[in-house]
Amino acid sequence: MPQTQQPDGQPQLDPPADPNLPDFDYTLRDIFDPNVKILVDRHARYVISTFSGAFMPNRLATESITAVIEARYQKPWLSWGDIISEGKKMDNNKPRDEFWNTFKEKCTWKKDEDGEISKAFDTACSTRLSSMLSVARKNRGPEDENRPKWIGVGTWLELCKKWNTPKYQKKCAKNAANRKSERAATNTHSGGSVNAGTSTFRYEAQHGRLPTLLETFDYFHFKDGLPRDDISKSIHKTMTEFTEAFQSQQDSLPPSDRYDSITASGIIMNKFIETVGGKNKGRIVGAGSNSKLYQKDSSGKFIDTCLNSFERTGRSTRRHDDPIYTEVEQLRAENALLKAQQEELVKSQQEMKSQVVELVQLQRTMLEQQRRSRGDTSQPDPYDHAITPQYDDLGV
Incomplete structure (x- = not known):
């Protein structure tokens, strides 16, 4: 069972200097996995952070955002973008700020993380609100009788009217077609509520090293040891054959002519990114929320910045017997x-x-x-x- 822990295991008696900040220090490694440990402050707020633009711990932050939406959804907004647009029309951010301030009552973080937390908040709210409204729309019934408790009666009636317009119906049909495409199927992982950041931390904690892109891909696109679909199977097969051929070719060379381990890992990583279709709209198939950690250098090749990102979490990420670490x-x-x-x-x-x-x-x-x-x-x-x-x- 998860544990609720203060910095020294005891309640803190002295009030913090700023009630909006955590009242103790911590690293990302202390909070990344709520199945192991949950950190809270004296006000019972979850201590959170971000990794590669996503919340950590993701599950607790998402639960908090769900509660915020249920408490603050008071108009027939069709999306998070509608809420942002309304604030711009009013020349203020009042609608969004009401959600944000409620979120700050449930979660806390370090002051220098305000910018990253705010960005992750908008991304998470957009995804979660879309999902919640989708469930409500599908389950509303033929007479719109199945109103969720978190949506008021008047808001529900107006929302249903918007759902019934030809413009919205056309948009739904287009999105449904996209979801059925092979590309969308490949982008949908089987990791459940576990995001790429959490899975990466868990892998490193278990194996003493960071996972490769192929290992991350297999985690999200395999189930019970088998690929979820033909595309996942094809990608895995292509990369396995390439890696084996590359290693065999390297073994045939004199040691002085072989690539060093870092260069070799980079070649395999770039082959994987090429195989899955490159980076589209900032996302790499198989990398999930970690996609932004893979950036192009001046030569146009992708480099892995994951090591530097992990070092900022408070501990080395490579075992001392790992050749790459050495x-x-x-x-x-x-x-x-x-x-x-x-x-x-x-x-x-x-x-x-x-x-x-x-x-x-x-x-x-x-x-x-x-x-x-x-x-x-x-x-x-x-x-x-x-x-x-x-x-x-x-x-x-």
Whole structure:
């Protein structure tokens, strides 16, 4: 059973400085899996965060948003976009803010996460409201008699009228066709309420490393060890054959000619993204909410930023016996050493320059004294011409 935990396991007696903020510190790893542990503050609000744009823990945040919608849905809005649009027409965000303020009564987070939480809130509200209204519409009955308790009588009647318009019926037919397409079927995962971020954390906790894109894809598109559909089966087959052929080709080469583990992983990852059709509307099939962690570099190839994102959660994400972890750490150590050597070289050059400047000034002073002692100031010493131009760039 989940545990409700304060930072030290005891209730906090001193009031927090800001009632809208958590009254203790934590990392994302402390809250990602509500099946293991749930963190709450003194006001019984869930402590949440975001990972790759999605709420963590996702289930608790979604439950809170469901409760917020049920409490604040007071007009026949067809979508979350209608709520946002109404606020813009009123030249304020009042409708949206009412939902937002109620959400803050149920959940809390660190102040520097306000922006990311707000974005995730809009995304989650849009998805959840759409789902709730879809269920209500399908179950309303022939006489619209099955009104959900969270929708008022007047609002329900107006909502049903909107659902019955030709324009809305046409939109529903188009969306239904899209859902039946093979592309939409592939994008629908079988992970239930578990999002990609949570599954990634669970995998890392169990295996000591991050899952590959193919492993994440298999998690969401396989059930009981079998692919959900022919497309999932084809993608898995293509990638398995490519990975085996690639590994066999690498094994046939001398060690010095083989790709390092990071480059090899990148090649396989880019092949997977190519196989599933690339990145469409910011999403990669199989990556779910983690899609934004895969970005193109200057050469047009995708790179995996997942490691950096996980490091911000408070713990290393690779086992010390993992070749990729070892290689990354070795590169970091080499870069740190190189940086230190460069800084030392710059410092030495500056010291040498300072010494040369002092020497030139001393030589010029001595030459001037020699001229004066000879009483000959009209003809400069030839030696002065030989030495001075060499140090013009020193500003002397």
